Amino acid sequence: MEKEETLRIDNYCFVCGKENPKGLKAKFISSNGKAKAEMILYKEYQGYSGIIHGGIIAALLDEACAYAGISLGYYTVTAEIKIRYRKTLKVGEKIIIEAFAEQIKSKLIQAKAQIKDSKDTIIAEAEGKLIIKEKIEKS
Ligand SMILES: CCCCCCCCCC(=O)SCCNC(=O)CCNC(=O)[C@H](O)C(C)(C)COP(=O)(O)OP(=O)(O)OC[C@H]1O[C@@H](n2cnc3c(N)ncnc32)[C@H](O)[C@@H]1OP(=O)(O)O
Incomplete structure (x- = not known):
């Protein structure tokens, strides 16, 4: 049987990687199934003017879901993500990005994430299905 590839963390994640010069460098804090980050996005990341x-x-919503999963002790990949853009x-x-995750089945974690502005208005929200690839070994 083919051996499953392990996920490697090398600080080059497009969303959170500290070493990626072209990345967003989001800083998530996470614990107990919850993740949070605050940031400002500039013109480099616009579509329409x-x-x-x-x-x-x-990408930010997906990452927030992944960090909520990490806080449960697992590295996951995203199998599905549904996004609603409200504003x-x-x-x-x-912006404030927040996510909450819970383990539903042996390999499935479901997560919800939101991006709000400083007036607490929801800009976008997501529901993600994450598949557990490996347990995070405590060092
Ligand atoms: C510190 C640094 C942090 C960095 C964070 C980075 C976060 C990045 C987030 C991402 O962008 S991850 C990259 C984007 N996602 C991918 O590349 C995933 C690509 N797809 C796959 O690898 C496979 O399709 C996947 C692992 C998602 C599913 O593969 P399989 O369909 O072969 O599933 P598998 O046979 O392994 O089944 C595992 C379990 O999950 C279930 N499952 C799979 N897809 C599902 C789904 N969509 N909904 C519900 N359950 C699902 C499946 O039924 C099964 O349940 P049981 O174990 O109970 O039988």
Whole structure:
């Protein structure tokens, strides 16, 4: 039988990698199935003039779900993600990204994530299905 590839962390994640010069460098804190980050996105990440690209928003929501899963002790891959874009996100606006995850079955984690602005208005929200690839070994 083919051996499953393990997931490697090398700080080059497009969303959170500290070493990736082209990445978003989001800083998530996470514990007990919850993850949170705050950041501002600038013009480099826009689609239409002055409006952040939806793909970037999707990447942030996906990452938040993954960090919520990590806080449960697992590295996962995203099998599905459904995103609802409620308001446009303006360039230069402060946002808060939050996610909550729970283990549903042996390999399945379901997560929900939201991006809000500083007035607590929901900009976008997501529901993700994450498949557990490996347990995180405590060092
Ligand atoms: C510190 C650094 C942090 C970095 C965080 C980075 C986060 C990045 C997040 C990502 O972007 S991950 C990359 C994007 N995602 C992928 O590349 C995933 C590609 N797809 C796959 O690898 C496979 O399709 C997948 C592992 C998702 C599913 O493969 P299989 O369909 O072969 O599933 P498998 O046979 O392994 O089954 C595992 C279990 O999951 C279940 N499952 C699979 N897909 C499902 C689904 N969509 N919904 C519900 N359950 C699902 C499946 O039924 C089964 O349940 P049981 O164990 O109970 O039988």
